[in-house]
Ligand code: SF4
């Protein structure tokens with residue numbers, strides 16, 4: 033069995049892990065991102081590379097210590113940097129004399145199919161592959177559903193911490209779930225147990241949309257648990273960016289992008305790579321849906337998000353919605369982020385009170 | 391008197407100005423350039439763009455600010471792709487939108503989408519869009535495009551013969567290198583290596599030192615492409631592919647005494663690709679490489695010292711080698 037590692041990004045690992053098992057490879061789980069992961073990545077990566085590249089590299093190095101022989105990465109054809117992460121990381125690892133092999137899955141059906149056969153170490157029939165993928169996708173969807181409820185409940189529970197704990201508990205259970213029935217069962221149970229924490233007396237919830245670069249949005253470690261922090265401040269977080277949504281959109285091409293593209297076009301008339309156009313379009317849509325504010329999350333030096341950042345002030349002005357752009361790097365500190373979001377939440381709370389009075 | 395079109399003297403000005411100028415003049419417009427980058431333009435750019443953005447785009451903002459009250463139209467093309475299956479950079483993709491969002495009281499922008507990613511026909515659509523304020527006459531547009539092509543081809547040929555855009559577009563003159571002089575390759579985005587204000591007159595400085603300089607624009611395209619293909623995965627950024635191809639060539643052919651490589655602070659593609667080049671140079675250890683990262687605070691003294699030390703080191707290697 034091939035010992036295969038993959039980088040950490042939010043809950044992606046749970047689905048990848050079950051996918052690899054089913055495929056007949058041995059998944060090497062990345063150690064949870066820690067200060068050490070970051071340090072390893074930062075020391076060995078180019079100084080001005082974007083944060084995800086650095087953290088992924090840290091993951092790879094730690095996984096190699098745990099015996100990984102193969103490293104799984106996704107590829108791309110530009111214009112953003114992500115498509116070249118694998119190349120750069122491979123050369124860095126080569127210079128460090130690590131002999132793990134990098135498997136880069138390019139976004140086309142041949143590469144995907146070839147990589148899966150390679151991981152399996154032989155021929156996998158398309159039908160079997162379909163079943164394996166479907167199962168992993170089920171898990172991913174169940175997790176995303178639970179996360180959405182968590183976002184709803186954090187500002188509405190007596191103790192937001194309890195919501196997080198229960199959510200984590202069901203993540204663990206889903207991680208172990210071995211059949212579709214079990215996934216279904218856990219999902220229903222999880223939803224129920226989470227909803228028990230709803231406190232109907234809470235009324236003054238404010239609504240904030242999260243937009244930005246996918247890694248920064250989905251990986252709580254690098255965004256310093258911003259969603260939990262917002263939840264504790266009485267904010268219900270909204271976002272479109274979920275793993276299952278990403279897979280549906282980019283791999284299965286089943287998402288109709290026209291709504292956000294139309295919304296973005298007067299402000300940003302082209303696809304610019306990464307999630308730049310989504311960021312702008314979604315901010316516009318959130319404003320029109322009547323949310324109270326939007327927060328953009330992005331890694332420092334992220335190209336598409338810098339373009340979006342340049343444009344968001346006009347969106348904010350014309351669509352009448354406060355927008356906060358937060359850029360993160362390895363030096364971003366809890367305190368700084370906490371103050372900035374507190375100030376932002378204060379602002380939108382005062383604003384929404386005003387509109388209620390008016 | 392025709393209407394005036396302002397062209398910012400930065401970014402792809404160094405690559406495509408002769409073509410652009412000819413095209414607009416053929417349509418009866420008068421082309422107005424901003425002055426070469428200076429402190430004032432740089433400060434305007436820094437003040438009018440977001441902090442995080444790369445220096446060359448900041449300069450673009452500055453040039454637009456400097457031009458905007460002097461012209462009837464301003465030319466801000468969306469340069470998406472100039473080669474099949476390649477891109478320039480996400481920031482070029484969003485350039486007109488960023489300008490529109492950040493700068494008030496702009497004259498109307500001429501902002502064609504230049505997208506040759508799928509096919510060259512994209513250029514025709516771009517020309518049609520760029521010509522809109524002046525003419526709808528297809529024949530005139532085609533003629534303009536044709537003349538622009540030939541102006542551009544002449545410019546490219548002159549560069550292939552060893553001239554830099556500084557000599558061709560800015561009419562600067564440099565002393566002829568001596569026969570025994572050092573040969574250095576100068577690599578980086580054209581808007582860094584030919585942007586004298588930002589790189590502290592690097593080219594004239596080196597030429598004054600008697601160095602013979604080779605830039606990627608002087609090399610045959612096929613050579614560059616062939617050498618860029620040594621990287622296992624095809625690179626999808628046109629400008630960085632040129633740098634990578636040139637670097638790969640010099641690192642293996644060893645036809646130069648050293649490589650000077652410029653990167654701009656905040657440049658996404660440079661951060662990755664220049665790293666690959668530096669690693670390769672270090673691994674092979676044959677051709678010395680000086681990597682310079684330019685930002686708005688780059689000090690002249692520091693840069694000169696590093697350059698002189700680099701050249702001394704090469705001369706010393708020559709003697710002892
Ligand atoms: S989207 Fe941003 S963070 Fe992601 S690869 Fe591109 S530049 Fe880097």
Ligand code: SF4
Nearest residue numbers: 444446479481657658
């Ligand atoms: S290639 Fe680099 S320097 Fe040029 S616009 Fe993009 S980020 Fe800026």
